[in-house]
Amino acid sequence: MPSPNSSAQRFDLAAWRAAAAAAFGQLTVSTSNPGAFWASLARAAVGEVSLFDMHTAAHQVSRQQTMIGSQDAAFCKLSLQISGQSTMTQDGRTCTLQPGDLALYVTQRPYTLTYPEPQRSLVMHFPEKYLNLSPRQLGNITASPISREHGLGKVAVPLFEQLATNLDELQGPHAPALVHSALNLLVAVLSSELAAKDESPADLLFNQATSYIDSNLGDPELSPQTIANALFISVRHLHSRFAAQDLSVGSYIRTRRLERIRTQLADPNHAHEPIGVISARHGLHDPSHFSRTFKAEYHESPSAYRARLA
Numbered sequence: 001m002p003s004p005n006s007s008a009q010r011f012d013l014a015a016w017r018a019a020a021a022a023a024f025g026q027l028t029v030s031t032s033n034p035g036a037f038w039a040s041l042a043r044a045a046v047g048e049v050s051l052f053d054m055h056t057a058a059h060q061v062s063r064q065q066t067m068i069g070s071q072d073a074a075f076c077k078l079s080l081q082i083s084g085q086s087t088m089t090q091d092g093r094t095c096t097l098q099p100g101d102l103a104l105y106v107t108q109r110p111y112t113l114t115y116p117e118p119q120r121s122l123v124m125h126f127p128e129k130y131l132n133l134s135p136r137q138l139g140n141i142t143a144s145p146i147s148r149e150h151g152l153g154k155v156a157v158p159l160f161e162q163l164a165t166n167l168d169e170l171q172g173p174h175a176p177a178l179v180h181s182a183l184n185l186l187v188a189v190l191s192s193e194l195a196a197k198d199e200s201p202a203d204l205l206f207n208q209a210t211s212y213i214d215s216n217l218g219d220p221e222l223s224p225q226t227i228a229n230a231l232f233i234s235v236r237h238l239h240s241r242f243a244a245q246d247l248s249v250g251s252y253i254r255t256r257r258l259e260r261i262r263t264q265l266a267d268p269n270h271a272h273e274p275i276g277v278i279s280a281r282h283g284l285h286d287p288s289h290f291s292r293t294f295k296a297e298y299h300e301s302p303s304a305y306r307a308r309l310a
Helices: 012-023 135-139 152-165 175-197 201-215 224-231 235-243 249-265 275-281 287-297 303-310
Strands: 009-011 028-030 039-046 047-058 059-063 075-081 088-090 091-099 101-106 111-115 119-127
Touching: 009 012, 009 249, 012 028, 012 039, 012 047, 039 101, 039 152, 039 175, 047 175, 075 088, 075 152, 088 101, 091 101, 101 135, 101 152, 119 152, 119 175, 152 175, 175 201, 201 224, 201 235, 201 303, 224 235, 235 249, 249 275, 249 287, 249 303, 275 287, 275 303
Parallel strands: none
Antiparallel strands: 009 039, 028 059, 039 047, 047 119, 059 111, 075 101, 075 119, 088 091, 088 111
């Protein structure tokens, strides 16, 4: 079992509530014995990803719908049980995590976590976009335990246990690559779980690819090669999945960019922005090429479209 981090901070209940809210957003933290509550926490932050090694007394955490703002950023939380146990509820499912189990939950929907005894867990907190999964797909795998005794969990759980043990080492130039490797492994594990739930692997790959594209439209280097690299597949395999939908990767990227730009050109909140700024935001930096592409798609120039809706 991983040993506790020497750099962990200690908290009473009031301080723990404040720390939890600062890290994860508005929450309710309750316990049957407030005066005896204790917690310790070690944390590492690598870019947008944060890892929390938490050792706590018995308590319950809940996030209700009223606590979730429409403008709140969408984050995922991966919980790995190291000692003790916990019960997680989200999306109509409840699972109990024993040592060596991990499960995913998301911050944009209500959830409850119950820790009936002293426990230790690792929580990885990261933007939902990193998984390249649709909301429906995420809803199919939240609060679903993955054990170190089965399937890809045999590989993933030991890695996350090592991360919990070595939070102090997650700094310097190599830390982002290590953390993102762990997230890529998590994507592989979750994809395996979705396939086990009878979702077609081909459909899953197509949905992951389109989700990745939609999250990276502003990248001027976005291409079949960069998408294939992100999903750990060949470019040929990527093209075959789009061809099965009567699409090409390039046309999908172009269409999604034009749709985003067209929406912002019609939005009064963006009326003060030059057309070139809006198109560049979505990865189209050559004004002449963008204007020709827009006119070919919508049969009028970007400026004429904006003027017509003004």
